[in-house]
Amino acid sequence: MNEVVMLRGSEPRRILQTVIEKQVPAIMSYLSKRKWHVAKVVLTGLGASRLNVRILPRKKPHPINIRVNQPVGISLKYEYGKFIFETKVVSLEPSSDTTSGGTMMLAVPDRIEIVQRRSYFRVAVPNSLKVNVLLWHRGQQNDDSRLPPEHYWQGGLIDISAGGAQVAIDVEQKPDFNDGQFIGMRFTPMPYETPLMFNAQIRNILPTANGKSICLGLQIVGLEASAEGRQVLSRLVGVVERYYQINQSSAKQQDMRGCGFAKNRRIGARPTNPD
Numbered sequence: 001m002n003e004v005v006m007l008r009g010s011e012p013r014r015i016l017q018t019v020i021e022k023q024v025p026a027i028m029s030y031l032s033k034r035k036w037h038v039a040k041v042v043l044t045g046l047g048a049s050r051l052n053v054r055i056l057p058r059k060k061p062h063p064i065n066i067r068v069n070q071p072v073g074i075s076l077k078y079e080y081g082k083f084i085f086e087t088k089v090v091s092l093e094p095s096s097d098t099t100s101g102g103t104m105m106l107a108v109p110d111r112i113e114i115v116q117r118r119s120y121f122r123v124a125v126p127n128s129l130k131v132n133v134l135l136w137h138r139g140q141q142n143d144d145s146r147l148p149p150e151h152y153w154q155g156g157l158i159d160i161s162a163g164g165a166q167v168a169i170d171v172e173q174k175p176d177f178n179d180g181q182f183i184g185m186r187f188t189p190m191p192y193e194t195p196l197m198f199n200a201q202i203r204n205i206l207p208t209a210n211g212k213s214i215c216l217g218l219q220i221v222g223l224e225a226s227a228e229g230r231q232v233l234s235r236l237v238g239v240v241e242r243y244y245q246i247n248q249s250s251a252k253q254q255d256m257r258g259c260g261f262a263k264n265r266r267i268g269a270r271p272t273n274p275d
Contacts, residue, residue: 005081005114012112015083016046019076026076028053029222032065035138036182036199036222039064041074044103050090051106064102068092072106073224081116082163084224084233085109113230119162119237126246131157133167133187135216137176138199155216157187160243162236163220165200168213175214177202185218189239196239198223198232 007015019026020043028041045052055064066072068089075084087106094102125131136152153176155169165185169175177183179202186197200218207214220236223229 005116007112007114008110012085012109013046015078015112016043016051016108019043019078019083020046022078024076024078025056026074028055029073029075029225030066030070031222031225037065038201038221046108049108051087051108052103053106054103066092066104071225073222073226073229074106075224077117077120081114082120083112083114084230085112086225086227086230115162115233115237119240121240122159122161122164122166123240123243124159124247125157126243126250128246128250129190131187131189133157133165133185135167135169135175135177136184138182138184158215160236161240162233164203165218165220167216167218168208169216170213171207171211175216177205177216179203179205182221183218189235189242196232196235198229 023042026041026043028039030037030039039058040056041053042056043051044054066089068091070089071086072089073084073086075082077083087109090105090107092102092104133155134152135155153169153173155167158166158168160166167185181202183200183202184197185200186195188195198220199222200220202216203219204217205214206217223233223236
């Protein structure tokens with residue numbers, strides 16, 4: 001089932017006006033020096049062709065480095081889904097206060113895409129699959145055929161959603177990652193498919209119970225800001241749904257086997273061979 005819905009015509013303006021009235025926070029993603037960045041923003045006003053945006057202050061002040069006419073992506077969660085759209089910067093008003101990011105005006109988008117909220121719930125990788133993941137520091141070559149082995153790490157995908165993932169890496173590889181760092185990620189959802197590749201930010205790093213691996217909690221970034229990125233997002237939505245269906249099917253099979261075993265126990269017979 002397709003979980004991505006496109007809004008056109010008068011619908012985008014209606015959604016934007018509602019978001020402004022309810023002061024729903026949003027995330028803006030943008031490229032600076034060929035690297036993805038994210039900033040928290042609030043939509044504050046809607047004109048005939050302009051959308052006013054206020055950049056929220058950060059705990060650690062950092063220059064935004066956005067220029068006029070630069071494409072940006074906006075994403076926000078509201079009610080039944082996540083609303084995403086691409087637009088461009090029309091004008092900037094930097095703040096004199098270093099703790100504030102200032103304001104900007106964006107072009108009003110002519111379309112907004114909605115991804116249903118269920119796609120942002122984490123789904124475990126099915127037990128029947130082993131999904132390998134390639135990770136690298138952003139800014140490095142992302143083609144592993146030309147990237148020296150010491151510059152990338154291989155891990156296993158634990159779970160995935162349209163907005164994030166969890167990846168386990170053996171400590172023997174000496175992973176070199178930090179909280180808040182932006183990295184590149186690539187994996188093949190199913191053996192017969194082409195790989196998915198995108199950027200992500202590390203939200204947390206935790207050791208496994210046995211101490212043999214570390215788990216990276218990742219937030220996917222930058223997919224809202226381009227047509228290519230939204231195609232990747234659409235594929236991610238399909239992956240989440242497919243993994244969910246496989247897990248549901250496996251759970252039902254286990255339940256049926258369990259019921260058959262219990263029934264045989266009740267009538268005093270030996271359990272049947274599940275194969």
